Amino acid sequence: NFEIVFVGRSNVGKSSLIRELTGQKVRVGKRPGVTLKPTQIRFSDLLITDMPGFGFMSGVKERKQDIVKDQIVRYIERGTERIRLAVMVVDGPVFVEVVDRWESRNEIPIDLEMYDFLRELGIDTVVAVNKMDKLKEEEQNDILDGIADKLGMLPPWRQWIDSIAPISAKQGKIKPLNSIIRQRLHAEKRDDLF
Ligand code: GDP
Structure with missing residues (x-):
């Protein structure tokens, strides 16, 4: 069984993406920040785990937001052996701006924290840069380079097409x-031969 966890701030389009990917609806009638538990759906041989959205949500207390983060961290730490891939969904058009805002306050942006955390655990992590439709064709490369750079991947982003998916x-x-x-599923099958 191949478990993929999806993480991301609330409102980046994580549910829309999972629905698009699997044809199944997650979190129907959700209110941001209300669900603490991960939602799981089966999709052929895959187990898709949708983590609650993290970060700032209007109308949700800061303490609750910390609890959400802790829950995500704990789930992933406990599942490290089993989790084969993490997809971190980000809002392409605003990602760099949000990260800059946090950094200007000398705070660690939660997305970067989550990304580093996944990498430190040795979990294969892909960044799904969503909402590309909001960007003009000619600005897309610069935006993607900026995101790659923030995540410690040396631009141009095209060097990282195995890890960045617009x-x-x-x-x-x-x-x-x-x-x-x-591609990751294939790699997995090859591993099984050894
Ligand atoms: P979640 O909170 O991360 O699960 O985000 P949702 O899937 O609920 O989406 C949040 C909002 O972003 C909704 O209004 C969606 O219609 C919108 N959205 C999601 N994906 C896209 C996208 O690719 N492009 C645009 N323009 N909007 C999107």
């Missing part, structure tokens, strides 16, 4: 992520 969940354009997942 997508639009809303428009159903998720091929780059699909390819990465398929």
Whole structure:
């Protein structure tokens, strides 16, 4: 069984993406920040785990936001052996701006913290850069370079097409992520031969 966990701030389009990927609805009628528990769905041989959205949510107390983060961290720590891939979903058009805002307050941006945490545990992590449809064609490369740079991947981002997947969940354009997942599944099968 191949477990993929999806993490991301609330409102980045994580549910839309999972729905697009699997045809199944997660978190129907959700209110941001209300669900603490991960939601799991089976999709052929995959176990898809949708983590609650983290970070600032209007109307949700800061303490609750910390609890959400702790729950995610604990779930992933306990599941390290089993989790084969993490997909961190980010909001492409605003990611760099949000990170800069945190950094200017001398705070560690929660996305970067989560990304580093996953990497430190040795979990294979893919960044799904969502809402690409909001960007003009000619600005896409710069935005993606900026995101890569923030995550410690030396631009140009195209050097990292195994780890960065520009997508639009809303428009159903998720091929780059699909390819990465398929590639990882293949790698897995090859491993089984040894
Ligand atoms: P979640 O909180 O991360 O699960 O986000 P949702 O899937 O609920 O989406 C949050 C909002 O972003 C909704 O209004 C979606 O319609 C919108 N959204 C999601 N994906 C996209 C996308 O690819 N492009 C655009 N423009 N909007 C999107």
